[in-house]
Amino acid sequence: MNPAETLPAAAALAVPLSAFQLVAAVLFTIGVVGVLVRRSALIIFMSIELMLNAVNLSFVAFARQHAQMDGHVFVFFVMAVAAAEVAVGLAILVAIFKSRTTASVDEVHLLKG
């Protein structure tokens, strides 16, 4: 890429990278706590989506800081994996709900010794 084709200096990041990383950390932690304390499998799925999004924010912030676009490609892959995970996970959830009429993870303990 031609070095002359760069954005003007005004396009410099006004917010420090660590601020984005801190937001990502807070969102990731909220997702972790959601997975650990909630009982509904649906809410647990949503918390996992929250964690994936926090990581995506981290990827994009690092990509911006290093002016490398590989982070964007990785976010693309994370989104594809998240879509696959949600499709299969919700299908499992529907199957469990059909046989148990509950979405609570505390009441699905067939594999528990």
Added chain:
Amino acid sequence: MVVSILFVLFTVMAVTCALATVCHRNPVHCALFLVGVLLSMSGMFIILNAPFIAAIQVLVYAGAIMVLFLFVLMMLNVRGETPLLTPGATKGFGILFGIVALAELIWIVLAPGIEEWRPGPAPNLPADFGSPAAIGRILYTTWLYPFEITSILLLIAVIGAVVLSRRKFE
């Protein structure tokens, strides 16, 4: 200046909606709050010169994935949980673990000695940074094999979802 104000706005919106997602009793409201998180993330991506990622965030996440969530919510007619949280020691462990993990992550971000995380001199961005054309160029050259494997993964997910939802459970 404008960027800083937008950053604070999106941060407050994202964190508030995330807390509401985890804390709210009604699953439909949780899903809608999660849409709020996803949209504020999209705004963050715009700030970070990633317009294509912001667009597919809205299209794929807020559009497709959350609609799938809402379909399942409506189909299953899941009631609010009573009680809301897991009982006993698990809840206390979860919150304690969350506090410890947050402290660790903040320490990692703010720890001294990681110079490349500091604001530093602004990198010179290429003019087409984050554009669909530039992402497509490296996606189909450097990352071609992972891209093809992703398509196989999506095929497996489609087959798995169909098989799981058609199977009869006694």
